[in-house]
Amino acid sequence: MSQMSKIVRTLSNIAFPFIMIFGFYVIAHGHLTPGGGFQGGAVVASGCIMLLVAYGSTWVFEKIKVSRLSVFESLGALGFIGVAFFGLLFGGWFFNNFLVRNGILFNIVPKTGSTAAEFNTAGVLPLMNFAVGVKVIAGLFVIVLVMAYASSLKEWKQ
């Protein structure tokens, strides 16, 4: 697929940082606000796909290696399962929230009821949000990238 016009490329250049900031905000504040790893990862992957559509899949395919994105996807999955197994190691059962009261990070417990959002809470949930976010970004982007590039090849066209 060839690249689109100069107007589309300039506008996607302008919109890209804001989409990135919003997506990473949704991932990082997944334990405080609506959203989380899946949703924020989908937002970030959509921003990358917007650049892919604007600049053409051939140009992006030469810049990014698919194997590297696949490694990121597997790292996200391993991080998610690894945090769950750390719960088994430190707390006694799978998916145990072992950081919530006696951890180094994310260890504050808010008062029951309506309280202000504190970022340093929620135990292992921010770590899991981050792992799932990395996984969803790499996974969705690599699916669309490979399919867009394969549809632009000549040997696939009948």
Add this chain to the structure above:
Amino acid sequence: MSLRTTVAVVMFSVLVVFFVSTALMLSFGDPMKTEMDDYIIMHTQNETGTNSGITTVVFDYRGFDTLGEATILFSAVSGVLMIFRRVKN
């Protein structure tokens, strides 16, 4: 009427009756059993230290469900990369 039109009309009316009766059966915002909701709303801040109860349900109380979703995404990516494995950099 042809057979095709008759089948379409019957299926459409069955769908309408199904959706209307379902909408009338349950009242909106007033569930019948609320023990689980009350437990999660009352205990989620004390037990998991999270202000957002939805994230607590997704990642802590129902963590295995999220593990299944992650497995689904992983298998989808593996399948797509395997189908398009002839596409090389």
